[in-house]
Structures are given as structure tokens and as C-alpha cells.
Amino acid sequence: MQDSYDPESMKCTISTPPLSTRHYSSLHFSNQRHQSCSLSMNGCQADPRSAPPIGIIETRTFPAVLTPALAMDRLNSAISDMKSEPPPFHSGIIRLEVPIEEQIGAIDWLHAQKEVLLPRCFFSGRNPRNLYNIDYTTNGIGHGNGSAGHQLVSVAGVGSAVCFRHSRPFSFDDWRSIKRFLSKKCPLIRAYGAIRFDARADISPEWKSFGSFYFVVPQVELDELEGSSILATTVAWDNTLSCTYGKAITALQSTLQQVSSIVTRLQKEVPNTFILGNEYMPNKTSWDLAVKNALQMINRNNSPLIKVVLARSSRFVTATDIDPLTWLACLQAEGENSYQFCLQPPDAPAFIGNTPEQLFHRNWHDISSEALAGTRARGRSEAVDLQIGA
Numbered sequence: 001m002q003d004s005y006d007p008e009s010m011k012c013t014i015s016t017p018p019l020s021t022r023h024y025s026s027l028h029f030s031n032q033r034h035q036s037c038s039l040s041m042n043g044c045q046a047d048p049r050s051a052p053p054i055g056i057i058e059t060r061t062f063p064a065v066l067t068p069a070l071a072m073d074r075l076n077s078a079i080s081d082m083k084s085e086p087p088p089f090h091s092g093i094i095r096l097e098v099p100i101e102e103q104i105g106a107i108d109w110l111h112a113q114k115e116v117l118l119p120r121c122f123f124s125g126r127n128p129r130n131l132y133n134i135d136y137t138t139n140g141i142g143h144g145n146g147s148a149g150h151q152l153v154s155v156a157g158v159g160s161a162v163c164f165r166h167s168r169p170f171s172f173d174d175w176r177s178i179k180r181f182l183s184k185k186c187p188l189i190r191a192y193g194a195i196r197f198d199a200r201a202d203i204s205p206e207w208k209s210f211g212s213f214y215f216v217v218p219q220v221e222l223d224e225l226e227g228s229s230i231l232a233t234t235v236a237w238d239n240t241l242s243c244t245y246g247k248a249i250t251a252l253q254s255t256l257q258q259v260s261s262i263v264t265r266l267q268k269e270v271p272n273t274f275i276l277g278n279e280y281m282p283n284k285t286s287w288d289l290a291v292k293n294a295l296q297m298i299n300r301n302n303s304p305l306i307k308v309v310l311a312r313s314s315r316f317v318t319a320t321d322i323d324p325l326t327w328l329a330c331l332q333a334e335g336e337n338s339y340q341f342c343l344q345p346p347d348a349p350a351f352i353g354n355t356p357e358q359l360f361h362r363n364w365h366d367i368s369s370e371a372l373a374g375t376r377a378r379g380r381s382e383a384v385d386l387q388i389g390a
Contacts, residue, residue, distance in 0.1 A: 271327065
């Protein structure tokens with residue numbers, strides 16, 4: 001849904017982007033009260049075929065502390081030391097992380113930053129958690145349930161150490177541009193984002209700021225683990241992209257000055273507001289005609305079509321502003337066995353969603369996929385399968 005804040009009329013519009021028949025929720029919000037962090041470099045502006053490798057990719061882990069405030073103090077001190085002792089590299093990406101001996105909700109932490117910071121992102125896995133297992137003793141990451149590890153529950157981030165965005169379709173070179181800043185040695189340095197399903201189709205105005213694809217490595221990140229948390233900062237620079245180490249450190253310090261360490265639990269209650277009006281695109285007449293045409297195409301002799309997914313956009317006008325993170329928290333409460341996400345680039349609406357489906361998961365050379373919509377369990381034999389599909 002989209003929420004466009006109007007300070008004069010005190011109204012906001014909420015629209016659902018086109019949704020297929022799959023069972024998931026995605027909402028599109030716009031919130032004008034936020035401000036952007038310092039502009040970060042766009043990693044896609046370098047040619048990955050000729051750009052030199054990143055000079056240093058490193059994660060530095062500090063001793064655990066009791067509270068987010070103490071973690072912030074430790075990070076600020078470490079960044080000041082880094083500013084006075086720059087590394088001898090023309091490019092690099094360094095993550096500083098401080099474990100916190102308290103489980104802090106990532107969405108609660110992100111909500112505490114609501115008045116200041118963009119871009120922002122949030123991702124949460126399903127229950128049971130099938131994410132990563134973090135081991136402080138080795139600064140490593142695995143996929144098991146080791147006794148020394150803490151399973152990753154959800155991640156929230158603000159600011160942009162480096163982003164990857166373009167209006168043209170996502171390509172192999174773009175993938176190489178992202179991979180250039182990542183390393184197996186630092187698995188928690190990650191780029192979060194999304195790609196359009198069909199980058200060749202016309203783009204609606206509310207999606208233009210997302211481009212054909214948008215990924216970001218946050219400047220400040222809160223990793224919620226089972227029983228603990230990690231507060232981390234990431235600084236990235238590349239002289240070939242006109243982003244020096246000094247500029248990157250200054251931008252990170254500017255973002256940190258705006259980050260709040262006071263975190264309260266977000267109430268997972270449906271926002272109380274009035275719907276003043278709504279609009280459906282296409283309208284009912286056009287929608288009924290589209291359904292009729294689709295059925296005619298499917299029923300033709302030798303038609304290659306057996307299924308057509310139709311979609312429409314729904315726009316609602318509400319009396320008061322709606323916080324997208326509050327709405328996302330409500331989706332979390334209703335869909336515990338689903339993935340939740342929030343993605344909001346600078347000067348763009350917030351895109352939130354709740355879906356049980358996983359398009360694919362890659363673990364090294366192993367790829368698994370799920371297809372929940374329009375499927376059912378296999379039969380006991382091929383004959384039964386054919387009977388089910390008839």
C-alpha cells in the first residue's frame with residue numbers, strides 16, 4: 001500500500017500494488033517525514049569487468065556488551081580511531097560489530113529510528129527459523145544449531161554504505177558489481193534488496209525510485225538473534241567511484257549521530273483510522289472484461305494457456321497517516337510462518353510485505369525452490385499424478 005502524507009489536508013492515500021492470486025500481503029507506503037542519510041556511492045557505476053578488486057573486506061568483532069547504548073559508544077570510539085588511522089587501500093568495506101547480551105527486536109529498533117533515517121530495510125525469516133547460525137568464538141557463520149551459536153531471527157538497517165540501483169534490467173555485470181563488495185570471509189556483510197519481475201514493462205510512478213533493481217548494504221544494522229543481538233556499522237569506499245575513505249567515514253559518523261539507542265517494543269495493533277475513499281485500477285467493469293477475455297483464451301482449441309494471473313491496484317485514502325512499520329508488525333503477528341520485509345530507498349515510498357513463499361534458496365551450489373500457489377501434494381504413483389492434474 002502507499003501512504004502519501006499531505007500536511008495541508010492531513011490525509012494520506014494507501015494503495016496496494018498489483019497483486020496476483022498468490023496468498024501474500026504487500027503494502028506500499030510513502031512517508032515524507034523521513035530524511036535521507038548522506039548519499040552513498042552506487043556500486044553499479046563501476047565496470048566490474050575492468051574495476052580492480054576491492055582492497056580490503058573485513059569484519060571486526062568487539063567484546064559483548066549489555067545494552068545498545070554501550071554498543072553505540074564502542075562503535076563511535078572505534079570509528080574515531082579508524083578516521084585517524086586510514087587503511088592503505090583505494091577501496092574497501094569494513095564491518096564493525098558489537099554483540100549485545102539481550103535479544104532486541106529488529107523491527108522495534110528500526111521503529112525507534114523512524115523520525116530520521118533513510119534508506120532503511122528490514123527482513124525476517126519464517127518459523128521455524130531456517131537462517132544462519134552465528135558463532136562469536138570463530139566470527140563465523142553456519143547453517144546448523146551449534147551450542148555456541150545464535151540463530152539469526154531478523155535484520156534491520158538504516159543508511160547506505162554502498163547501494164546498487166539502475167533503471168535498466170538486472171544483468172550479470174550488476175551481479176558482479178554486488179559480489180565485488182562481498183566475501184565468504186565476511187558473511188554478515190550483505191546486500192539487501194529486490195528486483196522487478198519484469199523490468200521491460202512500464203513502471204508506475206510510485207516504483208520509479210526503486211529502479212529496475214535496488215540493493216543496499218546498510219551503514220548501521222541491528223541483527224536480532226535468538227537470545228542476543230548484534231549492532232553493527234559498515235563503511236565502504238572506492239576511489240574509482242569518487243567516494244574516498246574520508247568521505248565514507250564522515251558520512252557514517254553523520255548517520256550514527258542520528259541513531260537512537262532507546263528501543264521500546266512496538267505495539268502490534270492495527271492502526272485506528274478511517275477510510276475516506278478508495279479506487280480500483282482497473283475498475284470493476286474493466287476487471288470483469290479482463291476475466292472474460294482470459295477465460296475465452298484458455299478455452300480455445302489448442303490454446304497454449306492453462307492459467308492466467310490477473311492483477312489490479314487498490315488505492316485507499318485515509319484520514320490519518322499510517323506508519324508502515326506498525327502495519328508490518330501487525331502482519332508479523334498474523335503471519336508468523338511467513339517472510340516479512342520492508343524496503344525504502346531514499347526519497348521513495350516504503351514497500352512492505354508478508355509472504356509464506358520462498359522463490360528459491362541457494363546454499364553454495366545447492367538450489368531449492370518452493371511453489372505454493374496452485375499446487376498440491378503428489379500422488380502415490382505417476383498414474384495418480386496424471387489423474388490429479390486432469
